[in-house]
Amino acid sequence: MADTQDIATRDLAIVNARLIDPATGREEAGSVLLRNGMIAAVEWQGAPATGEGVRRIDAKGQVLTPGLVDLRAFLGEPGAEFRETLGTGSQAAAAGGVTTVVCRPDTNPPIDDPAIIDFVKRRARDKAVVNVLSCAALTKGLHGQEITEFGLLLEAGAVAFCDGARGLRNPQVMRRAMIYARNFDALIMNHVEDPELRGSGVMNEGEFASRKGLPGIPVEAETVMLERDIRLARASGARYHAAMISCAESAELVRRAKQDGVRVTCGVSINNLTLNENDVGEYRTFCKVTPPLRHEDDRLAMVAALAEGVIDVVVSDHDPQDVETKRQPFAECADGALGIETMLSAAQRMVQAGQIGLPQLLAALSARPAALLGLSAGRLAVGAPADLVLFDPEAPFVVDKRKLKSRAKNSPFDEARLEGIVQATFVGGRVVYEAEPG
Amino acid sequence: MSHLDIEALLDRAEDYVALSRQVEKKAATLRGRTQINLFFEPSTRTQASFELAGKRLGADVMNMSVASSSVKKGETLIDTAATLNAMRPDIIVVRHHAAGAVNLLARKVGCSVVNAGDGAHEHPTQALLDALTIRRNKGRIQGLTVAICGDILHSRVARSNIILLNALGAKVRLIAPTTLLPVGIERMGVEIFTDMNKGLEGADIVMMLRLQLERMHGAFVPSPKEYFRYYGLDHEKLERAQADALVMHPGPMNRGVEISSAVADGAQSLIREQVEMGVAVRMAVLDALAQHLPNA
Numbered sequence: 001m002a003d004t005q006d007i008a009t010r011d012l013a014i015v016n017a018r019l020i021d022p023a024t025g026r027e028e029a030g031s032v033l034l035r036n037g038m039i040a041a042v043e044w045q046g047a048p049a050t051g052e053g054v055r056r057i058d059a060k061g062q063v064l065t066p067g068l069v070d071l072r073a074f075l076g077e078p079g080a081e082f083r084e085t086l087g088t089g090s091q092a093a094a095a096g097g098v099t100t101v102v103c104r105p106d107t108n109p110p111i112d113d114p115a116i117i118d119f120v121k122r123r124a125r126d127k128a129v130v131n132v133l134s135c136a137a138l139t140k141g142l143h144g145q146e147i148t149e150f151g152l153l154l155e156a157g158a159v160a161f162c163d164g165a166r167g168l169r170n171p172q173v174m175r176r177a178m179i180y181a182r183n184f185d186a187l188i189m190n191h192v193e194d195p196e197l198r199g200s201g202v203m204n205e206g207e208f209a210s211r212k213g214l215p216g217i218p219v220e221a222e223t224v225m226l227e228r229d230i231r232l233a234r235a236s237g238a239r240y241h242a243a244m245i246s247c248a249e250s251a252e253l254v255r256r257a258k259q260d261g262v263r264v265t266c267g268v269s270i271n272n273l274t275l276n277e278n279d280v281g282e283y284r285t286f287c288k289v290t291p292p293l294r295h296e297d298d299r300l301a302m303v304a305a306l307a308e309g310v311i312d313v314v315v316s317d318h319d320p321q322d323v324e325t326k327r328q329p330f331a332e333c334a335d336g337a338l339g340i341e342t343m344l345s346a347a348q349r350m351v352q353a354g355q356i357g358l359p360q361l362l363a364a365l366s367a368r369p370a371a372l373l374g375l376s377a378g379r380l381a382v383g384a385p386a387d388l389v390l391f392d393p394e395a396p397f398v399v400d401k402r403k404l405k406s407r408a409k410n411s412p413f414d415e416a417r418l419e420g421i422v423q424a425t426f427v428g429g430r431v432v433y434e435a436e437p438g
Numbered sequence: 439m440s441h442l443d444i445e446a447l448l449d450r451a452e453d454y455v456a457l458s459r460q461v462e463k464k465a466a467t468l469r470g471r472t473q474i475n476l477f478f479e480p481s482t483r484t485q486a487s488f489e490l491a492g493k494r495l496g497a498d499v500m501n502m503s504v505a506s507s508s509v510k511k512g513e514t515l516i517d518t519a520a521t522l523n524a525m526r527p528d529i530i531v532v533r534h535h536a537a538g539a540v541n542l543l544a545r546k547v548g549c550s551v552v553n554a555g556d557g558a559h560e561h562p563t564q565a566l567l568d569a570l571t572i573r574r575n576k577g578r579i580q581g582l583t584v585a586i587c588g589d590i591l592h593s594r595v596a597r598s599n600i601i602l603l604n605a606l607g608a609k610v611r612l613i614a615p616t617t618l619l620p621v622g623i624e625r626m627g628v629e630i631f632t633d634m635n636k637g638l639e640g641a642d643i644v645m646m647l648r649l650q651l652e653r654m655h656g657a658f659v660p661s662p663k664e665y666f667r668y669y670g671l672d673h674e675k676l677e678r679a680q681a682d683a684l685v686m687h688p689g690p691m692n693r694g695v696e697i698s699s700a701v702a703d704g705a706q707s708l709i710r711e712q713v714e715m716g717v718a719v720r721m722a723v724l725d726a727l728a729q730h731l732p733n734a
Binding site (some may be wrong): 057205206207208209210211212213214215216218282283324327328329330331 | 515542597
């Protein structure tokens with residue numbers, strides 16, 4: 001990558017690729033020309049663009065598709081730099097083919113003020129290798145009582161509003177937030193987990209938790225809050241996004257709301273698509289996440305809802321935790337798992353199982369989250385940003401946490417056998433990640 | 439453990455019952471060995487039982503009560519384990535308030551670890567002492583109907599007993615109000631009753647569980663009074679069980695909440711004997727572990 005500067009200023013042709021445009025579902029051989037940080041030409045089937053001074057990369061038939069847009073990751077700054085920084089987090093993102101990350105606002109101090117958005121923006125400009133956008137807090141100080149300055153925060157660059165890993169429990173505050181959001185057509189997100197119904201729960205309620213003697217989190221902790229939010233969204237007309245759903249009943253609620261024309265969308269964590277409660281095994285704390293890993297039936301329902309389009313986006317829910325907060329008894333350790341670097345490969349499991357087509361999966365990973373935020377990314381089209389990922393969807397590898405770029409190592413996929421290796425990631429036409437040869 | 443392993447362990451415990459009734463109660467099985475009782479949760483009787491068991495086998499026993507949570511003092515469970523491990527004990531007996539904590543600790547130390555209760559997960563030596571008590575009084579466990587009554591949700595005693603009694607061929611029933619029944623517990627090989635009178639019908643053993651004070655005032659059941667009315671064991675309800683049914687309780691008891699004093703101190707009660715069997719079973723467990731210690 002010594003000639004990174006060069007690449008930025010020169011035209012770059014990526015030829016002989018298997019192009020996938022998730023926005024349209026088109027999948028064909030072809031090549032792409034990048035110029036000035038944008039896609040300058042897409043040659044479906046056609047001859048590769050060539051010319052004087054055009055640098056060429058031979059994709060050797062690998063998949064070239066828009067970089068992933070991750071709506072939910074915790075990137076540590078400000079205040080938790082021991083867990084992750086914008087530098088390490090963005091490198092992890094690049095290694096996972098993610099070119100745009102929306103960071104969670106439950107930092108310290110929280111991102112509830114335009115000045116903090118500005119801080120993140122400037123830090124990201126200096127340290128991050130991928131695009132970093134901020135989700136702003138929904139309520140001041142994340143206290144769930146008073147709404148933040150939606151207008152000013154949007155002007156500062158906020159793309160959505162949520163209280164991070166805290167579900168907004170006060171229905172009146174949520175109602176006001178949604179009604180007020182209409183002034184700016186702001187996107188309201190919520191972590192749909194009722195803290196009261198979660199109680200002391202630490203994993204999915206069910207036979208497995210009962211056998212392990214662990215307090216359970218009932219699905220109602222999710223569905224009750226989701227149903228409330230959907231009703232408020234219906235009444236207010238606000239754009240509402242359930243950050244992550246995890247159970248069959250939630251998918252059913254969203255399906256019906258969409259049929260009724262409510263402006264609702266929802267996401268699912270890669271964890272709830274590829275792992276289930278049995279992965280907790282002998283109290284593996286890296287599998288303690290929120291929403292919790294659910295029953296296999298719920299996991300399958302999530303996969304089906306994703307394939308059906310009821311679930312709009314897949315998120316990494318990247319949540320780096322350091323050793324001290326994870327090396328604890330299960331009930332006492334922190335929630336959270338790494339995810340951004342392994343998301344694309346882990347998601348391939350569904351493609352290999354024949355549960356979803358690759359273009360369809362990529363739509364949920366790039367095109368749809370980009371569209372939700374009104375970004376021009378997520379498309380393989382002239383004029384779109386040259387944010388791309390080149391990957392080999394069939395190449396097998398074993399996850400080794402020591403090789404992960406993230407500052408923390410709490411990956412539930414450590415030692416997992418996955419397929420799909422990111423070969424290179426481009427942001428604004430520049431190579432920001434390249435796989436080691438071999 | 440297979441039922442043969444369990445029976446062998448109970449046989450060994452019988453020898454220690456005899457030993458403990460002698461004037462000279464000492465054996466040399468653990469002579470020179472160091473046993474640490476590490477209790478993160480206060481427990482007078484289990485700790486005393488393990489202490490006596492270790493001492494009667496000749497071990498040097500040290501009790502460590504880590505009041506409340508070690509985390510509050512800034513030291514993690516793993517640090518505590520590593521510190522103790524460096525003192526080169528042969529056996530650590532651990533009680534912890536979190537499920538899985540003993541398992542976690544065992545993976546970080548080089549010596550043998552005995553689970554003296556972890557959260558709502560398991561309490562294996564309690565189940566073993568209950569099995570020994572039943573076997574001595576009924577001559578068998580196979581085919582008996584055992585009704586476990588009370589706060590199943592938070593009970594490690596219930597979980598361990600369900601596993602052990604099923605392994606030994608007993609029919610296990612659970613009797614509890616719905617708020618104190620864990621979800622999916624019916625798939626652990628038990629029959630569920632919410633009506634105590636029906637659940638006790640024909641039972642050979644009635645095993646009562648403790649209901650913690652903080653759970654009896656509206657959180658899980660409305661009041662101790664209502665709880666006793668429907669789920670407390672008195673002579674009237676006990677009559678539903680077999681005429682020769684025996685009553686057990688892991689202690690400490692809430693008299694008048696889950697069990698009446700008359701039943702607790704009555705002729706059918708095995709509660710005192712359970713305590714005696716506790717020492718013998720723990721001696722057997724420590725003895726069995728000693729066979730596998732280095733340089734044994």
